[in-house]
Every structure is written in structure tokens, then in C-alpha cells.
Amino acid sequence: MNLFEQTTSVLEWPRLLEALAGHARSTMGTARCRALELATSLHDSQRRQQETTEMGQLQASGEALPPLAFPDIRDPLDRARKGAALEVHELRDCAMVLELVEESGRFVGRHQHDAPALVSVAHPLQSVGELRPVKTALDAAIHPEGSIKESATPELRRLTRQAQALKQQMRHQVDQILRSRRYEDILQEQYFAQREGRYVIPVKAGMRGRVPGIVHDVSASGATVFLEPRELVELNNSIKVADLEIEREVRRILRELSALVAAQSEVVLAGLDALAVLDGISARALFGRQLKAHPVGLNAEGRVRLLRARHPLLVLSKEQVVANDILLDESIHVLVISGPNTGGKTVTLKIVGLFALMVRAGLHLPCDAESEMAIFPDVYADIGDAQDLARDLSSFSAHMTQMIQLLDETDRQRRSDTNAVPRQWLLLLDEPVTSTDxxxxxxxxxxxxxxxxALGMKVVATTHYGSLKALAHTMPGFANAAVEFDVATLSPTYRLFMGVPGGSSALEIAGRLGMDRTLLDEARQKLHKDDQVMETMLQDLQATQRQLADDLARAVEARREAEQAEQHAKAQLAHLEDTEREAQKGLKRKLSEQFSRARAEVQATVDAVKGEQK
Structure with a gap:
């Protein structure tokens, strides 16, 4: 197992891909999800994220792609190219794919301006004009359920009707036999059957000598013989010949259709692959909706700013997941996470690792939309017990072997890298260099x-070593973070605090799990005074940090409420101003109307006086 395979395994990347594959509609789309390729550059990662974003927007608008549940026709196409005649159901599958290619091409064509990334991916679907004659021929010859149409060719129609006429004649003749008094005592029951395509009647086994003809079958009990009477032989022969002629014509039609498909196989394959790509993108968008995820800003400078980040696999399995901010700007090379066991240190490692893979795969992240994630072309994770009994390696030896392999790999890569800017590495180390003195x-x-x-790598490491916490506090380029332990309830809260180290709280956790209280008191007495002071200081620091975080959360909530109140007040003021303007307009209009009426009355009075004077 190489470094990348080991990393994806400990990060549970295959499990996440399996959840993603559940949203694909086709076997090809499912396979693409399970083997999702990872981009190695910022540009490619941004392009893939844009594809997912555009697909999600189309799905949210209610105008999604046609259902991409199409069959995998790569094997039939390969056989057709080699000259094989495909079966009817295989040609039906080809017709289904061509129909979907045409529908999807029309859909993408309608969204050239609002979904340019999808249009680029679906470019092969624009070659539908070359495939239309093939689709027309397939539709004319094959029913959607996978049978050949009688109207496929004039000759097939003629042969089919000829065979139908012969079979109608046969049924009439068989009916006469079944009603004949000659066969009344011989028949087991009054019905006819077919054996090997020939019409037969059920005759009592003991009576078969009384009817000249050919025996084709015997019932399981042996009591009934299925016999073809001599008077039906010639008509059965004619039906058999008619059926063979139909079969010959059908094979000829299938060969012609297969040759048509083979001639355009490259275009069909390109369209098929485009459908699979779109199905994969659709699955990515649906998966993002399931995770309540968002597209985030991407960068190549090693900047990680994850706001309210949640572990995607926990989001899938739990209703409530604690969200945390994980912040590493360009100046931070090493983040040291400390705190109690079961407090969430390893979960934080896996969040960073999975997010680094997800953005390269074009997946949205379960965090706030204002977040930002760096592109790391190389990700390595050393999480869990690496003990290998088969190779006679202890936990310490196995971890050291992996670190030596990693350093050798990075050294080889840097010597062979001709770029001025070296590739970004992300290293996730769970309690490095333990299981020893x-x-x-x-x-x-x-x-x-x-x-x-010093090698310029971005490292996130968990630890219980006090010296590493001190190093992260004093060394430029290093930073501390701590997972919280609530001393009051003696339980982890799974909250992450940036900028402060955390205590291990081993004795408190042991007590919560039921360890004898006297034994714990003895252990505390054996602690060095400096260690006791450090542990107490870390607990006080966490309490202060928790209080600050709570105060900040309340301040943010108060600000949000104030902003909402301000917006509401502005809306009310605008409504009052609109109402006042409308009232003024109404008053002005009313006064104008009254003035017009008064002037009309005065004018009428003046006109009346003038009339009287005359």
C-alpha cells in the first residue's frame, strides 16, 4: 500500500465516495464516483467546483437534466466495431443512449449562458446531428421494450403476415381435431400445445397407437403424450419454414443496424462518456445538498479558513454535529492540537484531510460559504495504530518507517520538480512519535x-506532549489549538479553540469512566508540581477561552438581532414614507378635483348670466 492509498484509507475516503456513488443513476456514473479523480491544480479544482455549483443551481431551479439512468453499451459497441451483429435488446439500449444524448444536448444548449462549465463538459453531446440517422433507423425497427417491429422492412412485414396466416389456418385445423368425435376418447384434454415450435395435441399414453403421427414430448407423469397428428405435419412444416424466413430477415436487419451503429461508434462513445460525466456531476451536486454543503474560495497559498466545518461522514450519520472553525493562514506551517482523548482531535485531522481531497474532487464542503480552502496536490495522513505483525514492526517502528518513507518521497519529488514553486504538501499526524520513551x-x-x-509543508498534528505545546506557543510559524473538556460535567464538548493549548485531563476522564477515587488521588500526589500547575493553567485558560467564545457568540447574535431590528425599522419607515406620499398625492388629487368642479360651476354661472343679459 503506497502513501496515498494509506492516507485515503485512514481518512475513510472510500466510504465517502460510496455515499457519493449512491446519488448516481447509471452504472457508469456510479463507477466514476467510486473512482473519483482528484485535480492537482488550482484551476482544475475551481473548474470542477464550478461544474458542481452550476448543476446544483439547475437542480434547485427545478429544471434539471433528464434522468441519467442509461445502460452501459461499451461492450456492445466494441463487438459491433469488430463486425458482430448485436442482439435486439442491445440495439434497444443503443437507441436509449442516443435518445438521452439528444435530450441532454438540447438541455445543455438551453443553458449556454448560465452554465458554461457544464456546456464545456457536455461538448460531445453537440454532435447529435451525426447520430440522428442512426437513431431514426433504430427507432423505426425496434420497439422500446426491446422487440423487432413488424414494420422494420416491407419484407419482414410480408413474412410476418404470411406466418400469421399459416398459424391462423393451423389453429382452425387443430380446433376441428379437438371437436372431432374421432379424437373424443383419445384426447387427455381438449387443448393444443407447442413443442419445439410445432403444434401438438395431448393424447392419452395408452391411446397413442390409434393416432398416426410424431411424438414430441411426454408429460412428467407419463400419462400424456404430446403428439403431432399426420394431417398437421405439412402445415407445421410450412409454419417452421415461415418462422425461419422471419428469423433470417431479422438477423439481416440486426446486421444492418449493427453496422450503422459501428460506423458512428466513436461519436456514440464520446456521447456516452459525456453522459457518465454529467451523471457524476449530478451526484456531486445532490451529495452536496445532502451534506448542506457550499462552494468555498480556493487558493494555492496554503490558506485554510474553515468556518463552522463539520465532518462529512458525521453529517451523514448524525442529526446534530458540532461545527468548528479551523484557521491556518499562510504564516502558519504547523498547527498543534491538544486536549483530552475522545475530545475530537482526530476528527479535526480528518476534517482537514477530507476537505483537502473533496475540493480537488469538485465536491462542496459542509461549512459556511465564506470559508476558504487551500489546494494540496499531496496529502499524507498517519492516523491510528500502524503496528504490522506480518513485518514484525511495533507501533513505534511502523510509524517511523512511514515517516522515513514520507521524507524520502518528498526529497525525491523536490529534486525532480522543475517548477520554481514547490508542490504544497498537507501532513496530518495523529500523536507523532509515541509508543516509546x-x-x-x-x-x-x-x-x-x-x-x-522548514520544508514548507502544512502540518496538523495532535499531541499530549507538553513540549510540543510549548513549541507551538514560542516558535514562529507554529500555532496551538485545543479541543474542549468540560470539567464540570467531566465530558468533552467537541469544540475546538484556536490559539490555546489544551490539557489531557487524563485523571478526570479516568474518574468519569469509574476509576477508584483513592487511586486517582494517589496519582495526583505523584504528579510533579510543575505538571499540576501546567494542567491547572490549561484548564483555566480553556475556561477563559470558552467564556470568550460564548461572549462572542452572544455578541454576534445580539448584532444579528440589532441588524434585523434596524432593517425592520427601515422597512417600517419606508412604508410610512410611502403611505405619506400616497396620502399627499390623494389630497392633492382631491383638491384638484374640487377646484376643477368649482371652476366649472363658476364658468357655468357666468355663462348663465351672460345668457340672461342677451
């Missing part, structure tokens, strides 16, 4: 993190 392990872990930082 704590003093030596802490020293080796400190030296390792400093080397990785």
Missing part, C-alpha cells in the same frame, strides 16, 4: 515538526 519521543517529535516546517 516519552522524553525521547517528545524530542524526536519536536525535531520532526521543525524539519517538516
Amino acid at each position: 516519552p522524553t525521547e519521543g517528545a524530542a524526536l517529535a519536536e525535531a520532526l515538526l521543525c524539519r517538516l516546517a
Whole structure:
């Protein structure tokens, strides 16, 4: 297992891809989801994210692509290119694909301006004009349920009607036999059957010698013989010949249609692949909706700004997931996460690792839309127990072997990389250099993190080593983070605080799990005074940080409410101003009308006086 395979395994990337594949509609789309390719550049990652975004917008608008549940016709196309005649159902599948290619091409054509990334991906669907004659021929010859049409050719229609006439004649003759008094005692029952395409009657086994003819079958009990009477032989022969002529004509039609398909196989394959790509993009968009995910800003500078980030696999399995901010700007090379076991340190590692893979795959992230994620072409994760009994490696030896392999790999890559800017590496280390002497392990872990930082790698590491927490506090390019432990309830809250180290709270957790209280008191007495002071200081620091975070959350909520109140007040003021303007307009209009009426009355009076004077 190479470094990438090991990384995807510990991050549970295949499990996430399996959940993604559940949204695909075709076997080809499902396969593409399970083997999702990862972009290696910022441009390609942005393009894939844009594809997902445009597909999601179309789905949300209610005008989605036609259902992409199409058959995989690559094998039939390959056989057709080699000169084979395809079966009717295979040609029916080809017709289904061509129909979907045409429908999808029309759909994409209507969205050239609002979905340019999808239009680019679906470019092969624009070659539908070359495929229309093939589709027309297939539709004219094959029913949608997968049978050949009688009207496929004039000759097939003639042969089919001829065979139908012969069979009608046969049924009439068989009916006469069944009603004949000659066969009254011989027949087991009054019905006819077919054996090997020939019409037969059920005769009592003991009576078969009384009817000249050919025996074609015997019932399971042996009591009934299915016999073809001599007077039906010639008509059965004619029917058989007619059926063979129909079959010959059908095979000829299938060969012609297969040759038509083979002639355009490259165009058909291009359209088929475009449908599979669209199905994969559709699955990505639907998966993003399931995760309540958003597109985020992407960069190549190593900047990670994840707001309210949630582990995607936890989102799929739990109703409520604690969201955290994970912040690493360009100046931070190493983030050291400390805190109690079961507090969420490893979950944070996996969030960063999975997000790094998801943005390269074009997947939206379950975090706020204002978030930002760096593109890391190389991701390595060392999480969990790497003990390998088959190779006689202890946990410590196995982890060291992997780190040596990683350093060798990065060294080879840097020597062979001709670019001025080296490739970005993201390293996720779960408690590096453990399972050995704590003093030596802490020293080796400190030296390792400093080397990785000097190589320009972005590292996120979890630890219980106090020296690593101190290093992250004093060394430029390093930063601390802590998962919270609520001492009051003796339970983790799964909240992450940036900028502060965390205590391990081992004794508190042991007590919560039921450890003897006297034994815990003895353990506390054995702690060095400095360790006790450090643990107490970290707990106080976390309490202060928690209080600040709560105060900030309340302040943000108060600001949001104030902004809403301000907007509401502005809306009311605007409504009052509109009402006042309307009232003024109404008053002005009323006064104008009254003035017009008064002037009309005065004019009428003047006209009346003038009339009287005359």
C-alpha cells in the first residue's frame, strides 16, 4: 500500500465516495464516483467546483437534466466495431443512449449562458446531428421494450403476415381435431400445445397407437403424450419454414443496424462518456445538498479558513454535529492540537484531510460559504495504530518507517520538480512519535515538526506532549489549538479553540469512566508540581477561552438581532414614507378635483348670466 492509498484509507475516503456513488443513476456514473479523480491544480479544482455549483443551481431551479439512468453499451459497441451483429435488446439500449444524448444536448444548449462549465463538459453531446440517422433507423425497427417491429422492412412485414396466416389456418385445423368425435376418447384434454415450435395435441399414453403421427414430448407423469397428428405435419412444416424466413430477415436487419451503429461508434462513445460525466456531476451536486454543503474560495497559498466545518461522514450519520472553525493562514506551517482523548482531535485531522481531497474532487464542503480552502496536490495522513505483525514492526517502528518513507518521497519529488514553486504538501499526524520513551519521543517529535516546517509543508498534528505545546506557543510559524473538556460535567464538548493549548485531563476522564477515587488521588500526589500547575493553567485558560467564545457568540447574535431590528425599522419607515406620499398625492388629487368642479360651476354661472343679459 503506497502513501496515498494509506492516507485515503485512514481518512475513510472510500466510504465517502460510496455515499457519493449512491446519488448516481447509471452504472457508469456510479463507477466514476467510486473512482473519483482528484485535480492537482488550482484551476482544475475551481473548474470542477464550478461544474458542481452550476448543476446544483439547475437542480434547485427545478429544471434539471433528464434522468441519467442509461445502460452501459461499451461492450456492445466494441463487438459491433469488430463486425458482430448485436442482439435486439442491445440495439434497444443503443437507441436509449442516443435518445438521452439528444435530450441532454438540447438541455445543455438551453443553458449556454448560465452554465458554461457544464456546456464545456457536455461538448460531445453537440454532435447529435451525426447520430440522428442512426437513431431514426433504430427507432423505426425496434420497439422500446426491446422487440423487432413488424414494420422494420416491407419484407419482414410480408413474412410476418404470411406466418400469421399459416398459424391462423393451423389453429382452425387443430380446433376441428379437438371437436372431432374421432379424437373424443383419445384426447387427455381438449387443448393444443407447442413443442419445439410445432403444434401438438395431448393424447392419452395408452391411446397413442390409434393416432398416426410424431411424438414430441411426454408429460412428467407419463400419462400424456404430446403428439403431432399426420394431417398437421405439412402445415407445421410450412409454419417452421415461415418462422425461419422471419428469423433470417431479422438477423439481416440486426446486421444492418449493427453496422450503422459501428460506423458512428466513436461519436456514440464520446456521447456516452459525456453522459457518465454529467451523471457524476449530478451526484456531486445532490451529495452536496445532502451534506448542506457550499462552494468555498480556493487558493494555492496554503490558506485554510474553515468556518463552522463539520465532518462529512458525521453529517451523514448524525442529526446534530458540532461545527468548528479551523484557521491556518499562510504564516502558519504547523498547527498543534491538544486536549483530552475522545475530545475530537482526530476528527479535526480528518476534517482537514477530507476537505483537502473533496475540493480537488469538485465536491462542496459542509461549512459556511465564506470559508476558504487551500489546494494540496499531496496529502499524507498517519492516523491510528500502524503496528504490522506480518513485518514484525511495533507501533513505534511502523510509524517511523512511514515517516522515513514520507521524507524520502518528498526529497525525491523536490529534486525532480522543475517548477520554481514547490508542490504544497498537507501532513496530518495523529500523536507523532509515541509508543516509546516519552522524553525521547517528545524530542524526536519536536525535531520532526521543525524539519517538516522548514520544508514548507502544512502540518496538523495532535499531541499530549507538553513540549510540543510549548513549541507551538514560542516558535514562529507554529500555532496551538485545543479541543474542549468540560470539567464540570467531566465530558468533552467537541469544540475546538484556536490559539490555546489544551490539557489531557487524563485523571478526570479516568474518574468519569469509574476509576477508584483513592487511586486517582494517589496519582495526583505523584504528579510533579510543575505538571499540576501546567494542567491547572490549561484548564483555566480553556475556561477563559470558552467564556470568550460564548461572549462572542452572544455578541454576534445580539448584532444579528440589532441588524434585523434596524432593517425592520427601515422597512417600517419606508412604508410610512410611502403611505405619506400616497396620502399627499390623494389630497392633492382631491383638491384638484374640487377646484376643477368649482371652476366649472363658476364658468357655468357666468355663462348663465351672460345668457340672461342677451
